[in-house]
Structure formats: C-alpha cells, structure tokens
Amino acid sequence: MSQPIYDVCIIGSGAAGGMAAKQLCEAGAKVILLEAGRKITSADLLSHKWPYELPYRGLHGEKQAPFTTPGFSRDIRYEQCDPVGIDRVRVLGGRTMHWNAVVLRYAPGDFRQRSTYGVEEDWPVSYEELAPYYDRVEQLIGVCGQDDHLDIVPAGKHYLPPLRPRCSEEILRRTCRPMGIPVIPVRKAVLTRPYDGRPPCHYCGHCMDGCDVGAIFSTPASFLPKAAATGNLTLRTNAVAREILVDREGRARAVSVIDRITKREEEIRARLFVLGCATVETARLLLNSRSPQHPNGLGNGNDVIGRYLNGHLTGNVHIYLDELEGRPPVNQDGATDHVYVVRHRTDSVTGTFGFQVNFDGYMFPHQAFNLRGYGTKYKAEVRRLQGASLLLGGYGKIFARPGNRVTVDARQTDEFGIPLPVVHFRYGSEDLEVYAAIQETAYAITGAMKGQVFPAFGKLPWAFASHDVGTVRMGNDPRTSALNGWGQMREAGNVFVVDGSAFPTSSEKNPTLTIMALTMRACEHIVQQRRRGELA
Numbered sequence: 081m082s083q084p085i086y087d088v089c090i091i092g093s094g095a096a097g098g099m100a101a102k103q104l105c106e107a108g109a110k111v112i113l114l115e116a117g118r119k120i121t122s123a124d125l126l127s128h129k130w131p132y133e134l135p136y137r138g139l140h141g142e143k144q145a146p147f148t149t150p151g152f153s154r155d156i157r158y159e160q161c162d163p164v165g166i167d168r169v170r171v172l173g174g175r176t177m178h179w180n181a182v183v184l185r186y187a188p189g190d191f192r193q194r195s196t197y198g199v200e201e202d203w204p205v206s207y208e209e210l211a212p213y214y215d216r217v218e219q220l221i222g223v224c225g226q227d228d229h230l231d232i233v234p235a236g237k238h239y240l241p242p243l244r245p246r247c248s249e250e251i252l253r254r255t256c257r258p259m260g261i262p263v264i265p266v267r268k269a270v271l272t273r274p275y276d277g278r279p280p281c282h283y284c285g286h287c288m289d290g291c292d293v294g295a296i297f298s299t300p301a302s303f304l305p306k307a308a309a310t311g312n313l314t315l316r317t318n319a320v321a322r323e324i325l326v327d328r329e330g331r332a333r334a335v336s337v338i339d340r341i342t343k344r345e346e347e348i349r350a351r352l353f354v355l356g357c358a359t360v361e362t363a364r365l366l367l368n369s370r371s372p373q374h375p376n377g378l379g380n381g382n383d384v385i386g387r388y389l390n391g392h393l394t395g396n397v398h399i400y401l402d403e404l405e406g407r408p409p410v411n412q413d414g415a416t417d418h419v420y421v422v423r424h425r426t427d428s429v430t431g432t433f434g435f436q437v438n439f440d441g442y443m444f445p446h447q448a449f450n451l452r453g454y455g456t457k458y459k460a461e462v463r464r465l466q467g468a469s470l471l472l473g474g475y476g477k478i479f480a481r482p483g484n485r486v487t488v489d490a491r492q493t494d495e496f497g498i499p500l501p502v503v504h505f506r507y508g509s510e511d512l513e514v515y516a517a518i519q520e521t522a523y524a525i526t527g528a529m530k531g532q533v534f535p536a537f538g539k540l541p542w543a544f545a546s547h548d549v550g551t552v553r554m555g556n557d558p559r560t561s562a563l564n565g566w567g568q569m570r571e572a573g574n575v576f577v578v579d580g581s582a583f584p585t586s587s588e589k590n591p592t593l594t595i596m597a598l599t600m601r602a603c604e605h606i607v608q609q610r611r612r613g614e615l616a
C-alpha cells in the first residue's frame with residue numbers, strides 16, 4: 081500500500097505544535113502530528129504526592145519524571161558553558177504539561193530593541209500586528225488577570241477573574257508601592273472559573289508537577305481535542321523525528337521517523353512541515369538534516385541555525401517576614417504565584433527584568449534548606465517560618481549573540497544514533513548588568529521589609545529557566561536570520577518554524593503567549609498561501 085502524503089506534518093505537540101495542529105486541522109488540512117514522547121493521564125502524575133512519599137522527597141526532578149523518557153535528560157552536552165540548563169521534555173503536550181502558565185504579552189518596545197535601545201535587532205513583526213492574535217489566544221486558552229493600564233505589560237480584553245494576593249503578597253505590594261515598583265495580579269493561563277469545558281483551579285499549588293484536572297492550559301487538555309474533533313488529525317506519539325529529507329530542489333518532502341518503542345524507522349511524507357520541537361531540539365533536527373542541497377543543515381546556508389541562543393537569566397531571594405512568623409498553619413498553596421512584579425526600569429535595556437513571586441509552592445518547607453541546626457529545635461524553627469515565606473524570582477533578559485549556540489556532534493549520539501545537541505553559552509557584560517540590577521532591586525525590596533533574608537544569587541546567574549529561545553531566528557535581514565516574518569524558512573519555503581527558536585530577541589516576559597500568537601499568525605498565512613496554491 082502506498083504511503084499517504086499529508087497536507088501538513090507537524091513535529092512537536094507543545095504550545096507551538098499544539099496550536100498549529102488545532103488551527104490547521106480546523107482550516108481543513110489533513111495533518112499528522114508527530115510527538116517523540118508518550119501520552120500520559122492524570123494517573124501518571126505525582127503532583128499530589130507528599131514529599132515523604134517519594135525517595136528523594138520530591139527533589140532531583142522526581143515529580144517531573146512523567147514528562148520525559150528514560151535517559152533523555154542526559155542526551156545533551158554543555159561545552160564552553162557558563163551555568164545554564166535546558167529543560168527539554170518528551171511527552172504529549174510538551175512543556176505545557178508542567179509549565180507555570182504566566183502569560184505576558186511582549187510590549188511594543190520588546191519587538192524593537194534596535195530602534196528603542198540601539199542593541200540587537202528589531203523583529204520583522206510589530207506589537208500592533210500581533211495584538212489581534214494575542215487577543216484570540218488569551219480568549220482561547222483562558223487567562224486570569226486584569227488590565228493594569230501599564231504600557232510595559234500591555235493587556236488584553238478577555239480575562240477571567242484575577243487570583244487574589246495572599247498575605248505575603250499584600251505585604252510585597254504595600255512595600256513596592258512607594259518605591260514605584262508595580263505589583264499586579266499575575267496573568268496566568270489558569271482557570272479561576274469553569275471555562276471552555278474545563279474545571280476551575282482547586283488551588284493545590286502543583287502547576288509545575290502537572291495539573292490533574294486541566295485547570296491550567298495544556299495542549300492535551302485544550303488544543304489537541306479540538307484538532308481531533310475535526311477528523312483531520314492523525315496523532316503519532318513515541319515518534320522521534322531524526323531528519324527532514326528534501327527533494328532535488330531542496331524543499332522538504334518527508335521526515336524520517338523512529339518509533340521509540342519498536343525502533344522501526346520510516347519516512348512520513350507531507351506537502352508542508354511545521355516544526356515545534358522547541359529551541360534546542362528544532363535546531364538539532366535542522367542541523368542533523370544534511371543533504372547535498374543543504375550541506376550545512378536544512379535552511380542553514382548562512383550558518384545562522386543554532387546561533388543566537390538567548391532567553392532568561394534568573395536569580396532568587398527568599399525572605400521570611402517577621403509579621404507572618406509563627407502563625408497557625410493555614411492552607412495557602414494557591415495556584416503557585418498570584419502576583420507579578422512588573423519591570424520598572426524602562427528607560428534602559430539593562431533594566432529588562434521582572435519578578436515572579438512564590439512559585440515554589442508551600443507543600444515543601446524550603447526554609448529547611450536555609451536554616452541551620454537539627455532535631456526538635458530545628459523542626460520547630462522550620463514550622464515557625466512556614467507561613468512567613470516570600471520568594472522573589474528575578475527573570476531578566478539575555479542578549480542574543482551569535483557565539484551562544486547549539487551545535488550537533490556526530491561522534492556522540494542517542495540510543496537511536498541521532499547526533500546529540502551541544503550547547504555553548506557565555507554570559508556577556510550586558511547580561512551581567514541585568515543580573516546586577518535584579519540583585520540591587522531584590523535587596524532594595526527585601527531591605528524595606530522586616531524579616532530574615534536568604535539570597536540565592538551566585539556569582540553568575542542561572543539560565544534559561546525553560547524560557548530558551550532564538551536558535552532559528554526570524555528577521556528582516558537574510559544574512560542574520562533563517563526565517564522570514566511568518567516563520568517560513570528562506571531556503572526551503574515549505575518549512576515553517578513556530579516554536580521559540582524563531583524569536584530574534586527576548587524580553588523579561590515569559591515567551592509562551594508570544595509563541596502561541598506567532599503560531600496562530602503563521603498558520604493563517606499558511607492557510608492563505610495554500611488557498612492561493614503558493615505552497616503546493
């Protein structure tokens with residue numbers, strides 16, 4: 081029997097691939113969605129397990145084990161690297177299965193770094209062009225929050241009721257107000273009332289361990305059922321894409337795919353390919369797709385693919401607030417963070433940072449790490465501080481530089497013989513200025529409160545907090561970008577890249593809302609091009 085030729089083959093089922101599947105299936109395309117990981121159910125999640133029920137008390141990523149496949153986290157190398165770690169997953173739904181769902185729009189200036197600050201590049205897309213897609217994505221996924229009338233965090237029109245601040249967050253707001261630092265209700269893709277057939281949050285505080293009811297947005301809870309309902313979706317899990325194969329003209333014709341369980345390899349053919357494997361894995365797939373037409377990797381004639389790895393650097397501080405110490409324990413788990421500290425230094429690019437608050441949850445007593453001692457006295461002290469914790473997690477911009485990159489190494493392969501990704505990354509002086517500004521602000525805020533402060537600022541920051549972007553960048557200049565402003569590959573016009581690797585630069589905002597808005601926009605372009613016969 082001859083192999084079918086699909087209209088579209090999407091690789092990766094996370095925020096980007098899931099959105100593409102929904103949009104393109106709804107537009108009538110016959111879509112095959114390939115996902116390297118397996119499908120999991122709420123029975124697989126460890127979210128509601130107490131630390132004492134787990135061998136490492138929930139440390140070493142124990143609760144995140146369902147989101148990956150055995151050995152996968154070791155299948156990466158870091159060479160000539162400052163402290164960074166890239167969180168890749170292999171599961172249906174990608175990282176939407178264990179994200180924290182803070183969804184912030186990029187502001188107009190975030191798309192125009194060169195015009196605004198004279199650094200990096202302007203995007204080939206403006207805020208004004210993306211705003212209608214932000215509106216539609218927010219309405220689709222369900223976002224709680226409100227319009228705070230702050231230019232640096234532009235707001236939408238469709239918000240579910242905001243999360244209410246807890247005691248420590250009220251104290252934070254009260255402290256920051258006279259300092260001119262806005263603290264707003266967080267905008268999260270978490271349901272605060274029933275929405276789109278999904279139940280509301282029950283405030284267990286385990287968003288990043290997986291939500292058993294689908295109150296936080298994930299593609300398996302939202303986009304994938306919508307795509308399947310069209311009858312146009314073929315879903316293949318445990319399907320690892322090895323390389324994209326091209327025709328004589330250098331356009332993509334098929335993808336070589338290995339079944340993770342049977343190890344059988346086959347070619348899947350399609351007219352169009354949409355890549356959503358995320359920053360490291362999309363670059364890896366393209367760099368591994370070498371052919372006489374693309375000897376340096378698919379679409380990599382200008383040696384851009386893999387370069388400009390950027391995203392977020394981080395540094396945290398914990399304070400235990402005097403006025404909340406020793407209170408009787410109450411359930412304050414909530415939906416991880418409830419408020420957000422907005423970027424307040426908008427006049428300089430090194431002021432590109434904000435703070436997420438209390439995202440570490442309360443089930444595990446984090447103060448146990450900070451306190452010294454042992455025995456009964458120590459335990460009593462841990463209990464006394466349990467309700468007093470306030471965590472400020474700084475998220476700052478990393479600048480996009482060509483030398484920070486992902487390469488592949490043919491001498492080192494995974495269990496399927498696929499060359500591993502190698503990350504090369506060094507912080508630059510501007511990154512370290514952002515880091516210094518984060519620390520200065522964190523100390524100014526905590527210094528204005530009464531309590532014990534435990535900073536966790538290393539000499540260098542930590543990156544990328546799962547907000548990695550930039551290795552297959554879009555752009556106006558074909559010399560420094562691989563994709564045009566629609567995410568379409570310049571050297572192979574039937575390949576689109578829709579995950580965060582397409583970002584030319586980053587801001588202090590988390591990337592996923594922008595990933596989804598760009599994907600929706602790219603899909604509309606694909607549908608129009610298909611109608612005009614330009615992609616056939």
Ligand SMILES: Cc1cc2nc3c(=O)[nH]c(=O)nc-3n(C[C@H](O)[C@H](O)[C@H](O)COP(=O)(O)OP(=O)(O)OC[C@H]3O[C@@H](n4cnc5c(N)ncnc54)[C@H](O)[C@@H]3O)c2cc1C
Pocket residue numbers: 091092093094095096097098114115116117167168169170171172173174175176178179180181182183288319320321322356357358359361362365545546547578579580590591592593595
């Ligand atoms: C703990 C945590 C907290 C986060 N919190 C936030 C937050 O608050 N706000 C925010 O904006 N973002 C957050 N993120 C980041 C967010 O999850 C990602 O930005 C988003 O999921 C990226 O979507 P994506 O589709 O590009 O990639 P992913 O969601 O990573 O999906 C990629 C998919 O591609 C599949 N894949 C990869 N390679 C192949 C291959 N060769 N063949 C087949 N399939 C393949 C993977 O298995 C995976 O399912 C967080 C992430 C984590 C881990």
Ligand code: SF4
Pocket residue numbers: 270271280281282283284285286287288290291292293294295296414415416
């Ligand atoms: S806090 Fe709410 S959204 Fe997060 S995992 Fe629990 S129920 Fe789901």
